[in-house]
Every structure is written in structure tokens, then in C-alpha cells.
Amino acid sequence: MIFRDELPIYIQIMNLIKIQIVNGEFKSEDKLLSVRDLAKELKVNPNTVQRAYQELELEGLVETKRGMGTFIKEDDKILEKLKNDLAEKIVLEFLDKIKNLGFTNEEIVNIIKKEIGKEN
Known part of the structure; x- marks a missing residue:
């Protein structure tokens, strides 16, 4: 590591x-x-x-x-909370970085929709 x-x-x-x-x-x-x-x-x-x-x-x-x-x-409740906390942290870091690039909320949503659509 x-x-x-x-x-x-x-x-x-x-x-x-x-x-x-x-x-x-x-x-x-x-x-x-x-x-x-x-x-x-x-x-x-x-x-x-x-x-x-x-x-x-x-x-x-x-x-x-x-x-x-x-x-x-x-403790399933603690593990589920951990999973959600980690996901929230990742999303907040992503939003901070992409907003610093000058993207609007609408543009961010469109980028995410486009990328999620590639998975199907």
C-alpha cells in the first residue's frame, strides 16, 4: 500500500x-x-x-x-451505515472536483446518466 x-x-x-x-x-x-x-x-x-x-x-x-x-x-446495521457513509463520501468528493471544473448541476446529472447508460 x-x-x-x-x-x-x-x-x-x-x-x-x-x-x-x-x-x-x-x-x-x-x-x-x-x-x-x-x-x-x-x-x-x-x-x-x-x-x-x-x-x-x-x-x-x-x-x-x-x-x-x-x-x-x-452488526448488519453498522455495516450498512458504513457502506452508505463511504458512498456519500465518494459522491461528495466527486461533486466537489467536478464543480471545480466548472460543470453545472444539470451538466453533472447528464454526465452521470450518460455513464450509467453505458453499463446496460
Whole structure:
């Protein structure tokens, strides 16, 4: 994984795990890599991974079982909210970028309709 400078690394790790949850790479009750193993894989400090895991736990996405590791929580409502939150973030970033190019709302809608029509 290549980390970007504009976001703290622990947030980028959190986002990676969130996307893996939404994509189904992680399912409820799946065990995450240990802090050390993930830190070694990502070539980051273990404290950075620990911070990401702690923040994910505060958000209710994972739970740490003492002596066993960190696991994805089994809560469909939280997972659905995560999926919707990520989608909203992507849409807002897209709208911000395309509006900065000078497109009007109507032009944006037409571009989206055109692209969605290509999928059929």
C-alpha cells in the first residue's frame, strides 16, 4: 500500500479495512491480522496500526477479544451505515472536483446518466 501525505497513516489504514469490510473481503467475526503482522506487511510502526484498530473499535466496527485478537463485529446495521457513509463520501468528493471544473448541476446529472447508460 502506498500512503498519501494528506491523511494520517492510521486513517488510511482504517479506510483500507473499511473498504475490505464493505467489499466482503472481511465478514462478521473474521479475525484481523495481529498489530505486528499488519505493521510488518504495511511497513509501518505497530503503534500506527494499534491506533487504527482502536479507532475502528470506537466506531463499533471491530472488537478486541483479550488474548485472541481483533475481530470484525457482527452488526448488519453498522455495516450498512458504513457502506452508505463511504458512498456519500465518494459522491461528495466527486461533486466537489467536478464543480471545480466548472460543470453545472444539470451538466453533472447528464454526465452521470450518460455513464450509467453505458453499463446496460
